Every structure is written in structure tokens, then in C-alpha cells.
Amino acid sequence: MIFHHFGKYVLLLRSVFRRPEKWKIYLKEIFHEMNEIGIGSLGLILIISTFIGAVMTLQIAFQLVSDLIPSTVIGQINRDSNILELGPTISALVLMGKVGSSISSQIGSMRVTEQIDALEIMGVNAPGYLILPKIVAGIIMMPVLVIIAIFCAICGGLIGGAMSGAVAPNDYIQGIQGGFNGFTIVVALVKAFIFGFIITSVPAYKGFYVRGGALEVGQAGTQAVVIGCIAILACDYIITALML
Amino acid sequence: MIEIQNIHKSFGDNHVLNGIDATFEPGKVSLIIGGSGSGKSTLLKCIVGLHEPEEGHVFFDAQEFTVMNADERVSIRREIGMLFQNSALFDSMTVEQNIVFALDMFTDMSRKEKLERANFCLDRVNLKDTNKLYPSELSGGMKKRVGIARAISMSPKYLFCDEPNSGLDPATAILIDELIQELTEEYQCTTIVVTHDMNSVMGIGDYILFLYKGMKFWEGSNKDMLQSDVQELNDFVFASPLMKAARSTIK
Numbered sequence: 423m424i425f426h427h428f429g430k431y432v433l434l435l436r437s438v439f440r441r442p443e444k445w446k447i448y449l450k451e452i453f454h455e456m457n458e459i460g461i462g463s464l465g466l467i468l469i470i471s472t473f474i475g476a477v478m479t480l481q482i483a484f485q486l487v488s489d490l491i492p493s494t495v496i497g498q499i500n501r502d503s504n505i506l507e508l509g510p511t512i513s514a515l516v517l518m519g520k521v522g523s524s525i526s527s528q529i530g531s532m533r534v535t536e537q538i539d540a541l542e543i544m545g546v547n548a549p550g551y552l553i554l555p556k557i558v559a560g561i562i563m564m565p566v567l568v569i570i571a572i573f574c575a576i577c578g579g580l581i582g583g584a585m586s587g588a589v590a591p592n593d594y595i596q597g598i599q600g601g602f603n604g605f606t607i608v609v610a611l612v613k614a615f616i617f618g619f620i621i622t623s624v625p626a627y628k629g630f631y632v633r634g635g636a637l638e639v640g641q642a643g644t645q646a647v648v649i650g651c652i653a654i655l656a657c658d659y660i661i662t663a664l665m666l
Numbered sequence: 667m668i669e670i671q672n673i674h675k676s677f678g679d680n681h682v683l684n685g686i687d688a689t690f691e692p693g694k695v696s697l698i699i700g701g702s703g704s705g706k707s708t709l710l711k712c713i714v715g716l717h718e719p720e721e722g723h724v725f726f727d728a729q730e731f732t733v734m735n736a737d738e739r740v741s742i743r744r745e746i747g748m749l750f751q752n753s754a755l756f757d758s759m760t761v762e763q764n765i766v767f768a769l770d771m772f773t774d775m776s777r778k779e780k781l782e783r784a785n786f787c788l789d790r791v792n793l794k795d796t797n798k799l800y801p802s803e804l805s806g807g808m809k810k811r812v813g814i815a816r817a818i819s820m821s822p823k824y825l826f827c828d829e830p831n832s833g834l835d836p837a838t839a840i841l842i843d844e845l846i847q848e849l850t851e852e853y854q855c856t857t858i859v860v861t862h863d864m865n866s867v868m869g870i871g872d873y874i875l876f877l878y879k880g881m882k883f884w885e886g887s888n889k890d891m892l893q894s895d896v897q898e899l900n901d902f903v904f905a906s907p908l909m910k911a912a913r914s915t916i917k
Contacts, residue, residue, distance in 0.1 A: 443771050447771060531757075532757075535754060536752060537754050539716050539750065540748065540750060542715075543714055543826075544743065544744070544746075544820075545743035545744045545772065546768075
């Protein structure tokens with residue numbers, strides 16, 4: 423069953439990456455999707471990552487109760503945790519819920535109301551026209567959102583630490599500047615790129631092959647989010663194991 | 667001309683079509699009729715390639731469509747216009763954008779030429795000044811007419827209509843039928859209409875193909891149908907008291 427779906431998914435992707443009928447129309451769609459996926463998710467990412475950064479700072483401070491450990495370590499751990507794991511993965515899981523369910527229901531609704539059939543009858547490559555702009559927008563915007571999420575989480579840590587008194591702002595800033603390894607950013611961006619692909623392609627697959635009516639469209643959305651989240655976590659492990 | 671030979675289609679153990687043969691002439695409105703579940707819409711979808719038949723051949727002007735790959739089919743599909751049962755207009759686009767979509771995708775026409783073509787198509791279906799409306803702002807009859815306008819935007823050689831009158835009041839249904847007939851004569855296209863509306867059958871049926879339990883049971887014109895002795899056809903066509911009265915009057 424899993425292999426059947428995986429095979430269908432690969433075949434769909436082969437259709438998605440066929441040569442577009444007209445680049446101009448596809449480019450317009452890509453910019454539209456970049457706005458939907460990127461700008462449309464910005465507020466959510468800002469709020470969630472800021473709070474995660476603040477909470478992380480408090481929890482790290484809570485666990486490092488020792489006179490032997492300098493409080494600058496709190497900033498350092500918070501920075502690396504956010505760059506390597508929390509920034510990309512939490513953002514991806516949140517976006518899987520928001521963007522993924524939206525893509526699945528949008529394409530699924532088009533399927534059950536015969537709009538996809540109408541595209542195919544016209545001679546348009548429906549997978550390419552509907553899914554390619556979303557995938558391209560996802561893999562472009564996801565790294566941008568992850569960089570913003572990491573920045574907000576680090577700032578959130580500063581604010582949270584200062585407000586609660588868990589760590590002094592000067593110690594925190596000194597901590598986030600110390601022992602920085604630029605390769606962690608590369609790992610974060612690779613994760614973001616892969617997650618951007620999963621967030622857009624898995625729900626698109628579930629929506630594209632939905633059969634039935636409104637109930638099945640809803641079920642496809644839920645399945646897309648569940649499968650997408652599992653795929654994100656599995657890929658997170660594989661990328662981390664390969665790159666670190 | 668569209669020719670179908672020995673079309674078989676099944677979904678699991680359910681054999682929906684069993685060896686259908688037919689020829690649909692250009693410049694004529696051909697109707698596929700039959701009861702619910704008789705395989706009308708499945709046959710139409712097999713002809714246009716939305717379903718792949720397990721056996722059989724579909725020819726568009728002697729070109730075998732069933733053996734073509736996706737790229738080869740595109741050239742045929744650009745000559746096809748189709749009106750879907752629920753219109754299948756693109757929700758996110760205005761009426762005008764729906765009509766110029768295929769022109770945007772497949773032609774190098776200027777924006778002015780495309781708008782002129784959209785206005786011409788809308789005028790042709792008596793829907794002036796609806797360019798900026800979205801499908802959600804249209805009535806059922808208007809959606810059908812926009813669907814027809816979209817179908818004719820590329821001047822099709824083949825026109826397919828899946829239950830064009832479903833959900834419409836009798837007056838609007840007659841308007842849609844007349845429009846389909848006029849466009850068929852105007853473009854000399856091969857038109858295939860799936861319907862179970864008897865007004866359409868009696869009004870525009872140049873050629874009628876009656877399906878019963880997935881098989882071709884009868885074919886002929888609407889005039890032949892009135893004289894038919896095929897029990898299954900008579901049970902279907904003359905089921906309503908109005909049609910029974912009409913038949914006895916003619917006889």
C-alpha cells in the first residue's frame with residue numbers, strides 16, 4: 423500500500439516537472455503562491471518562534487542551575503537549538519498544518535468539482551499548472567521563513583530571559599555571539615529546502631487524487647497533514663544524521 | 667467526425683461499458699441517452715480521454731486517440747470544447763479570465779484580441795457585461811452559458827456536453843439546447859451531448875445513441891425513436907405521462 427502510494431506520488435511529480443506550456447503564466451502563479459505561502463504565514467511564524475525562543479531560554483536557565491556554568495551558555499544553547507532544530511522543524515510542522523491543509527483542500531475541491539478535468543480537456547498539464555508553482559514557492563519561501571523564525575526565536579530568548587530575570591541581556595548577547603559555527607546555518611537551510619518541498623508536494627498529491635465529495639476532501643486534508651508531519655520528522659532525522 | 671469501436675470499461679468488477687460502437691458526424695448534435703448508471707458519462711469520459719477504456723478504439727478524424735501519449739493528445743485536446751455537468755468554472759477566476767484562460771495558455775494573441783474574443787463569446791451566449799463577475803455570483807443557467815462560452819473560446823472542432831440541462835428550469839434548458847444546436851451549425855463541429863432530458867432528445871437529437879446496462883441498445887434519429895418497438899427504449903423515453911400523450915398524438 424505504501425509502495426503503491428509512493429509510486430503514484432513519484433509519477434505525479436514526473437508530470438509536475440514536465441515543461442510548462444507557457445513560462446509567463448507559470449511565473450505569475452509562482453509569485454502568487456510565494457505571496458500566499460510566504461507572506462501569508464509570516465505572522466504565525468513570528469509569533470510562534472518568538473514564544474518558543476522565550477520558553478527555551480527559561481527552560482535552559484531552569485536546568486543549568488550551577489555556579490560552575492556561566493549564564494552565557496544559555497544564549498549559546500538557545501541559538502544552536504533554534505538554528506539546528508526548532509527553527510526549521512517547528513516552522514515546518516506549523517506550516518504543514520496551515521499551508522498543507524490549504525493546498526490539499528484547494529486542489530481536492532478542484533478535483534471533485536471537475537475543474538481539474540476541465541484543465542486536462544483544454545490540453546493543460548494539470549499537475550504542472552496546479553502543483554509546480556506551489557512547490558517552487560515552497561522551496562523558495564521556506565528557507566526565508568526559517569531564517570526569520572531563527573532570528574525571532576533568538577530575539578524572543580533575549581526578551582524572555584530579560585523579563586523573567588533568568589539571564590541578563592548582556593550575558594545572553596555575549597552567549598549568542600560565542601562559538602558560532604556557520605555550518606549550522608547550512609544545515610538549517612538544507613532542512614528548510616527539503617521541508618518546503620514536503621509541505622507543498624505531499625498535500626498536493628493527496629488533493630490531486632481525492633475521490634468523492636466534501637467529506638473526502640476534508641479527510642484528504644487531515645491525511646496530508648499527518649503524512650507530511652511524519653515525513654518532515656523522518657527527513658529531519660536523516661538530514662541531521664547525514665550532515666552533523 | 668468521431669468514431670468509437672468496441673469500447674469496454676469497468677471499475678473493479680463493475681462492467682460499465684460493454685463493446686460500444688458508434689460514429690458521430692460533424693455538424694450534427696449527437697445525443698447519448700440512457701437511465702442513471704447506464705454508462706453515458708463514462709462513455710463520454712472514455713471518448714475525451716478522462717477515462718482509459720480497457721478495450722476499444724476512439725478516432726478523431728481518423729487519428730487514433732486511444733494510442734496517443736499525453737503530448738500527442740494535447741494537439742487534439744486543443745480542438746475540444748467541453749461543458750461539464752456542474753459547469754466546472756475556475757472558482758478563483760472571473761468570467762472573463764475563465765474564457766481567456768485557454769487563449770492565454772495556447773495562443774500569442776494580444777490582450778486586446780483576447781478581450782475581444784472573450785466579449786464575442788459572452789455575446790454569443792447572451793451574457794454581456796458579466797466579465798468581472800466570479801462564478802459564485804452567477805445563477806446555474808448563467809454558469810452553464812459561461813461554460814459554453816469557455817468551450818467555444820478556441821473555436822472547437824469537437825464539442826462535448828455532459829448533462830447541459832441538469833438543474834435548469836425548462837425555459838433556460840431550451841435556451842441552452844438551442845445554443846448548442848446553433849453553435850454546432852456555426853462551427854460545423856462534432857457535438858456529443860449526454861442527457862436524459864426528453865425535451866433535448868425531441869428538440870435537438872439529430873443522432874441518438876441509447877445505452878442500456880452498458881450496452882448500445884438502439885441508435886437513430888428522434889423521429890425514428892417515436893416509431894421504435896424496442897421495449898427498453900420505450901420504457902425510458904415514454905416514461906412520463908406527457909411523453910406518452912405526445913406519442914399517442916403523433917401515432
